[in-house]
Amino acid sequence: MSGKALAIVGKRETVMPFLATGARVIYVKEGNCVQTVEGLIKEGTKIILFTEEFIEELSDILLKYRTETLPCLIPIPSGRGKTKVAIERIRGVIKKAVGADIFLEER
Amino acid sequence: MQLLYLKRRGNVARRGHKLLKDKQDELMRRILEFVYRIRELRLRIEEDLRSAFGYFYFASSKQAPKATDEALLAVSKSIDIEHSTERILNLKIPKFSKKISGQLIGYGFLSTSGDLDLALMKIDQLISRLLELAELEKTLELLANEIEKTRRRVNALEYILIPSIDETIKFINLKLSEMERGDLTRLMRVKEIVRSKV
Numbered sequence: 001m002s003g004k005a006l007a008i009v010g011k012r013e014t015v016m017p018f019l020a021t022g023a024r025v026i027y028v029k030e031g032n033c034v035q036t037v038e039g040l041i042k043e044g045t046k047i048i049l050f051t052e053e054f055i056e057e058l059s060d061i062l063l064k065y066r067t068e069t070l071p072c073l074i075p076i077p078s079g080r081g082k083t084k085v086a087i088e089r090i091r092g093v094i095k096k097a098v099g100a101d102i103f104l105e106e107r
Numbered sequence: 108m109q110l111l112y113l114k115r116r117g118n119v120a121r122r123g124h125k126l127l128k129d130k131q132d133e134l135m136r137r138i139l140e141f142v143y144r145i146r147e148l149r150l151r152i153e154e155d156l157r158s159a160f161g162y163f164y165f166a167s168s169k170q171a172p173k174a175t176d177e178a179l180l181a182v183s184k185s186i187d188i189e190h191s192t193e194r195i196l197n198l199k200i201p202k203f204s205k206k207i208s209g210q211l212i213g214y215g216f217l218s219t220s221g222d223l224d225l226a227l228m229k230i231d232q233l234i235s236r237l238l239e240l241a242e243l244e245k246t247l248e249l250l251a252n253e254i255e256k257t258r259r260r261v262n263a264l265e266y267i268l269i270p271s272i273d274e275t276i277k278f279i280n281l282k283l284s285e286m287e288r289g290d291l292t293r294l295m296r297v298k299e300i301v302r303s304k305v
Contacts (some may be wrong), residue, residue: 021231021234050202069249
């Protein structure tokens with residue numbers, strides 16, 4: 001099971017340091033991210049961390065697994081400045097649920 | 108018959124509505140707790156990750172690219188994730204725990220720069236917080252979904268089902284009393300006719 005439960009997906013230069021954690025690190029480029037993540041889910045990966053820049057590309061998958069307990073698909077910052085997409089995503093989720101933007105004071 | 112049935116249904120609907128409303132309030136309270144925790148955690152992770160990446164890029168620019176690759180390949184660590192589920196208000200929430208084995212630094216110090224050690228150590232420390240974030244964000248998402256669903260149910264009960272049942276009950280009641288009045292006047296009229304003939 002080692003390295004199978006946790007996978008980190010992203011561009012080579014961004015996710016390479018994560019090799020130090022012992023997690024499974026997978027390099028992807030724009031375009032093949034969706035297949036990679038789908039493959040990982042089929043293999044039974046529980047947590048998939050992906051870098052923020054792929055959030056758009058993966059939006060269908062994110063929507064599909066929104067109501068399931070597993071897998072956990074979590075965007076992580078790519079380390080190149082603040083893209084804020086991930087925070088925007090949570091904000092959207094909360095806005096939809098609560099009906100008000102309670103993340104607001106952060107701005 | 109139908110009236111009794113509807114009255115019972117109305118009562119059940121009202122009870123259900125109260126329960127669901129309570130559930131919605133509780134979900135809302137919990138989601139607010141999570142929101143603040145997630146925000147703090149995410150901001151902290153972002154900060155740390157950026158500094159770790161900074162060290163890493165710095166290190167890899169100082170040494171030969173092959174050396175970085177080799178150093179990373181030499182990491183003998185492996186991480187095992189154990190997962191269990193917890194229930195919050197009938198929602199299955201994932202919980203993760205990790206087991207780490209092996210060593211972080213398995214490369215020679217000669218060909219790599221000190222910044223690499225720092226970067227890798229920082230990222231290594233981050234992983235448990237990333238797991239926590241994964242757990243929390245998934246929980247938040249599930250809670251948000253549940254709130255949406257519950258809100259829809261509460262609204263359906265409050266604005267559609269309960270009023271329509273009430274209206275039907277009212278209609279039946281009116282009809283029944285109308286029929287009763289009709290019966291009564293008919294009876295009185297018959298009695299009058301009989302009395303006048305005698």
